[in-house]
Amino acid sequence: MQKSLKAPAQALLLLGIALTTMTIGVAIGSSGFDNLLNALNDPVALKIIMDIRLPRTLGAWLAGALLGLSGALAQGLFRNPLADPYLLGSASGASLGVACLLVTLGVSANSSSWIFKLSLSGAAFLGAILAVSLTLILSRGVQHTLRLLLAGIIVGVVLGALTSLTIMLDPHIIQTMQSFLLGTTSFIDWDSVSLMGLVWIICTALTWTFSRALDALSLGESTANSLGLNLPPVRAGLIALLALATGTAVSQTGLIAFVGLASPHLVRSIIKVTHNWLLLLSSLMGGVLLLIADLAAKWLIAPQELPVGPITAVLGGLYLLRLMLSLNMNQEGL
């Protein structure tokens, strides 16, 4: 009974932290910390909060939540705690998509028109989906996990090289590509929030239906198979959800490192649960991580702003380093 209450309590705690961080995030802007109550009487301040800060903060939470969910999904699917949501090539595909769009349209890096933003998101999403499809073609379906992983690595490396070549061909796109590759939440608007919110609801609900299959898969494919699970459609469903969640997050915020990898780890270090809770808690943890990183991005060198990607990379790197050192110590202790 105690264990069954722990997971909902953790979920509520993570939601509480997210709400608190969101409130602080909405209050912090380029001019520093604003009293939100004062903003109610100031139409300009209210407009800034409603049109810029609130969608950005909500969007940061949603992008983190999508990446956290994808991370737990990827680690369950590949039975590897070091699996990353970008493992099937979605990140490099999205980068190439954006690079190709920028070269083709010759769009100015400073363009902020909604058509530009929509095209950018569309190109990133399409690139991510095409890259995952290419991985699936190379691995000749979803039957073999190892083949899938290797195909994902190949696609990632090749598309990454193509992106670099594209940037080399047209140096004017470097600045825009840089903000995409570094990951940023500053372009998120209400459209992005609506899209990510919808995808998050769909993906969370559908991945939950696969949670028992992921539990069974954790004992190996033979055992899962022997329990009557038809693995090819299960894998195909999980990969589709992984591609949708990752592709959507990447298309709205660029490449944000480590959130997908670290979120399930952090959850597991706090509580051991079956996948039905692990997926949800990892998602909530991802949201909190990106919110905190976004807050740091706005605050660290204010009034200037840092891209959020390097902050998550540094935080994630430090966390992995701590994990590695604790593993070494455990092994030495054995």
Added chain:
Amino acid sequence: MNPLAIQTQSISVELGLRQVLSNVSINIQSAKWTNIVGPNGAGKSTLLKAMAGLIPIKGEVFYPTIKALSPTLKDKARHISWLGQNQMGADDLSVYDVAMLGRIPHRGWLGSAGEEDRSAVESALKVTQSWDWRDRFLKDLSGGERQRALLARALAVKADILLMDEPLSNLDPPHQVDWLEIVKSLIGQGKTVVSVLHEISMALRSDELIVMNCGQIKHQGSCAAPQTHQAVERVFENKIQISRINEQWISLPRMISDI
């Protein structure tokens, strides 16, 4: 003779360029304990996996006791329980959660555990003496405890046929004896058990032995029959000797210096 539980017809398995099984045809009787023995690389585990329908094969495997005309994966999963060798993973699941996985074939895609599921899991955990530490996580267990938790998962399926690949690995002698008692009890309930064992003395406690070498069946017969003992000694290059001590067949090492 009991009715057949599993029948394989000319099954062959290739792994890469290697022929692991060649034209294997065997009959497994129901309500009997059958053991597959042979040296490393003989194809024992592959044969067991082929019987469970877990790998692609050439040939046919029949399960005459499954009544459904065209059994689905779930029908088969309810009927045949599988315990693989050295199963890793599931470190973050509790022993209870792992045992509950055995009930997947009996539950709907989204169905929650019912009274029957909980009762099957409790009984499996008690039989394997894992009930008292059901809330511990797999990663915190010793090798033997882990093996007992996994055995509970296989028992929780409540299948008519149990296929177990090296179920004694990591078990200490008292728990090996407990496993033997569990198998005898299952046979008493009319279940069919097929296992792959490296412990030949334990394997000689079964009803029937399948002796394998180089992907082929070299002999199938009663554990008490002299021909079976000779076949076992032969596939192990006569480096073991089967003797009767205290009313039990025992495998002893035979060194060249002893001959």
